[in-house]
Amino acid sequence: MKASELFFPTLREVPSEAEIISHQLLLRAGFIRKTTAGVYTYLPLGYKVIKKIMNIVREEMDRAGGQEVLMPIIQPAELWKKSGRWDVYGDEMFRLVDRHNRDFALGPTHEEIITTLVDADVQSYRDLPLLIYQIQNKYRDEIRPRFGLMRGREFIMKDLYSFDPDDEGLDISYHKMYEAYNRIFQRLSLQYRVVEADSGAIGGNESHEFMVLAENGEAEIVYCDTCDYAANVEKAVCTIDDQESVQDDILQIEKIHTPGQRTIQDIVDVFGIPSRRQVKTLMYFADGELLAAVLRGDRELNEIKLKNYLGCNQLFMADQESVMAVCGAGFGSLGPVGMKVKIYVDLEVTQMKNFACGANENDYHYTNVNLGRDFAAEKIIDIRTAVVGDECPHCSGHLQSVRGIEVGHIFKLGLKYSQALEAKFIDQKGKEQLMVMGCYGIGVSRTMAAAVEQNSDANGIIWPIPIAPYHVIVVPVNAKKEDQMNTAQAVYEGLLSNGIEAIIDDRDERAGVKFKDADLIGIPVRITVGPKALEQNQVELKKRWENNIELIAVEKVISEVKAIIYGRE
């Protein structure tokens, strides 16, 4: 490709809307342009990267036994009503109405379509297992699209669905995908980590996320410093740390006057009771029912754990008025003693003795409160958010934390959709059975952003070779000098005929401009044809990720470049 003909509008300045590095660089380097919030156009360079990622994904899906299809973006409401998700999915679904006033959605995911399809056309156990996938746009009207490609409302996703006759089959399919995903992210040359995950709204039991490690990642990952346990904080299990257990004698409960003191910190400041000797009481509505969650004063509630435990659809913090009406006190004075609603107590509270909490009466607290004696729990469960330093749930190690970008997520769905959509088959005994399903997603466009997030420097992007839009850029220092241009042209054509993807920067620009652009768009190998070296019949070779420049003979360029590209790939 001639740079003079390539559409890659680079920007000198950072567009003000871009906050994180991948968004800034993809805009500046001319890979993407925003059409509207969370919706982007991929320009030639950007789309080349997307296609490379897609191809790696496709190869590995095929290798794992997947079969590629293409399902519709426009999906009829009936399917979603049948699965029960038309109402559950809520505002996140883009909805539209056709001329006959029928409801449709732009597909946010494809369980409904694929399950219906498989149900209609698969009747026998002989046809299972089936692994069906597609790479296609998904539509989710996110509450807050963000960070360019990182969280779009339209994005490119690979989604595979597995259908097996039984749980053992699902285990095999799940394992195949687990392995395939590892191969994919290794081939993409990304630093990533597989973590245990919450299965969220999609449902199901077992689930793993593939996280590309990056400071700007939206997800927090905790991992053990001794064993290989790693999990999304949303999921990370908290155990009781025996070291924390308080051995004191149980004391008499006391009510103290605490005028104007509302927060845990107030009680620390005024009474010197450390936050770990206090208990906080949070009020929530779970599908309309008010409840209290109680945990140690210095801990955070993990709403996902609570929600999963309750099995409710909606969980949100109660408002002050509702709380006042039921408890007779405001937020800062709540406590489990005398609480009139169900109390869910965090596991860790069982290790506490003689702690302080609100008295459910404004401006009063209790001290020396004890679980069991002073109040009863509806249930004692793990509902706190794991933090750095917690004991590992699998060994005696301790948890560390890093941030990551979720680029892949695999789920065991079980019977959730096959039940709702009646996806059945006839087993060997002639009996009708429900198919056991799994689903497996990779955010292709997000992966591109994640790759940039992980591979850049002050000058621009540094593409990993397997997904670089071009392998080599050939830069004649002065395109008007015939000898330089001729050599550059010869090198360029040699690369092309050897199957190497190359750009020749034939633009009548100063060398500095061409170097800046080459760095910005992140082409892995740069061949510079300049006057000094050319006298020796040499050219310069620079790897984007290194600072030094090598001089090599013109006739050796092809073999050198091949060694770099295929050596690293």
Added chain:
RNA sequence: CGGGAUGUAGCGCAGCUUGGUAGCGCGUCUGGUUCGGGACCAGAAGGCCGCAGGUUCGAAUCCUGUCAUCCCGACCA
């Protein structure tokens, strides 16, 4: 949806407080000089001042509404 901020030329910004008919840098175009890390000189094009309404002799500027974008929180590939 709650909180915060911003909309002025392709990009980055000034002008707004104190109304008087729009400016700077970069980019673009033309000519010339240059030519190994975003050159220089000369000239030029390019603006519904987000949109609508109001106040005023007069609005980018003041008022009201509205739309859009971005950031923080709940959502997710």
